[in-house]
Amino acid sequence: MPTTTSYCPSPESPSSWRSDIDRFIAEDVGPGDITAELLVPEGDGIAEIVCEDTAIAAGLEEAVEVFSRFGVRAVPQVADGDPVRKGRCVMMMEGPVRGIVTAERTALNIMMRMSGIATMTGDATAAVRAAGGTAVICGTRKTAPGLRALDKKAVALGGGEPHRMGLYDMVLIKDNHIAAAGGVGNAMSRLAGIPDGVKVEVEVESPEDAAEAAKCHPDMIMFDNRSPEEAEDMYRIVKSIDPSISVEVSGRMNMDNVASYAKCADRISMGCLTHSVRAIHYSLRLL
Numbered sequence: 001m002p003t004t005t006s007y008c009p010s011p012e013s014p015s016s017w018r019s020d021i022d023r024f025i026a027e028d029v030g031p032g033d034i035t036a037e038l039l040v041p042e043g044d045g046i047a048e049i050v051c052e053d054t055a056i057a058a059g060l061e062e063a064v065e066v067f068s069r070f071g072v073r074a075v076p077q078v079a080d081g082d083p084v085r086k087g088r089c090v091m092m093m094e095g096p097v098r099g100i101v102t103a104e105r106t107a108l109n110i111m112m113r114m115s116g117i118a119t120m121t122g123d124a125t126a127a128v129r130a131a132g133g134t135a136v137i138c139g140t141r142k143t144a145p146g147l148r149a150l151d152k153k154a155v156a157l158g159g160g161e162p163h164r165m166g167l168y169d170m171v172l173i174k175d176n177h178i179a180a181a182g183g184v185g186n187a188m189s190r191l192a193g194i195p196d197g198v199k200v201e202v203e204v205e206s207p208e209d210a211a212e213a214a215k216c217h218p219d220m221i222m223f224d225n226r227s228p229e230e231a232e233d234m235y236r237i238v239k240s241i242d243p244s245i246s247v248e249v250s251g252r253m254n255m256d257n258v259a260s261y262a263k264c265a266d267r268i269s270m271g272c273l274t275h276s277v278r279a280i281h282y283s284l285r286l287l
Contacts, residue, residue: 020146021065024106033102045097045286049108051084051115052281056122058157059114060091062150063107070099074107081118081157090282097286104284113147114154115280120273121158133178133262138163138248142271151274163269173202175224184209188216201248210234214241220267225251232264 051057060076069073072095078084090111095102124137139155139162141148152162156242164170171194173187181187184202191200201220204210213221214237223231223239238245248267261268 006164018065019071020218021148024110025069025103028106029102031040033098036098036102040098040101044095044098046171047093047100047284047286048089049091049093049111050284051088051090052086053119054086055115055280056082056118056158057082057084057090057111057115058118058154059111061152062110062114063091064109065103066107067093067103067180070103070224071095072099072103081159083122087137093284100284100286105108108282109186110150111282113144113277114150114157115282116277117151117154117273118158119272119280120154120277121160122256124255124268124270124273125159127255127259128268129261131259131262133259133265135249135262135265136161137258137273138267139268139273140250140269142275144274155273158274161267169198171198172222173198173200175205177188177258178203184212185216188204188213188218203250204234207234207237210237210255211241214238214245218245220246220248222248222250223265224249224270224280228260228264231261234263 001043007177008195049063057078058241060078060080064076072093074091074093076091078088078090084090101188121137126136128135136159137160139152139160141164143151148165151166155162162174171191178184178187181190183202189201199219201222202213202218203222203224204213205226210221210223223234226234228250235247238247247264248269249261249265250269252270253261253270255266257269
């Protein structure tokens with residue numbers, strides 16, 4: 001097993017977002033909400049959050065946690081991962097009015113981003129299914145720094161696969177690794193002694209490399225920046241050598257071209273799910 005770099009952060013579980021809630025709130029509220037303290041009377045009230053788009057709802061669990069920090073009881077009216085139509089009430093809140101208006105932006109920001117990711121993931125999956133494919137839509141590491149756990153969770157809520165959380169939980173041999181190792185075969189030969197349960201994926205760019213990689217029987221082979229026709233040809237090569245290998249396509253995948261790869265891959269990774277997400281709009285109204 002090759003020596004790794006010395007920097008090795010402790011893997012975080014998907015539930016680690018709870019430890020970030022205070023940081024999110026501090027970023028927005030700081031030492032206090034001066035507007036609410038000046039203008040909003042003390043006392044309790046009720047409010048609702050309405051979805052202003054047709055979407056897949058996500059981030060509700062996190063929003064509940066945000067409101068709870070201000071003594072506000074928030075009750076989701078739909079579940080994370082549920083499809084909702086424009087105008088649907090997704091959450092009711094009851095508690096200190098100052099707390100409701102102070103927590104509003106942090107809670108809605110989380111919901112907007114996560115719902116956008118979940119919705120795009122669901123739309124991409126629907127496009128693949130409409131084209132007759134069964135490929136799973138996957139996330140990537142192109143996430144907002146500090147928000148990876150939430151971004152990955154949102155992909156899952158949209159029906160996709162989060163993929164690896166970081167550099168620590170899977171071997172993914174990319175072009176620079178292959179160049180440094182002196183070829184696909186050399187790179188694969190260095191994996192002797194890899195711990196049980198650690199999956200191996202290798203990126204290839206040509207039919208010849210696809211065949212060479214397939215003969216090494218990794219768990220997955222990725223075709224990066226290939227046309228649908230090239231991917232289809234390489235897909236047949238890999239499957240003819242080892243049908244159990246999962247084939248992934250990657251590289252500038254978007255809603256305009258994802259359906260073109262529906263039948264030449266088992267997995268389609270899309271960085272745009274998280275690096276170019278369109279937020280879903282929510283509004284909070286005091287009642």
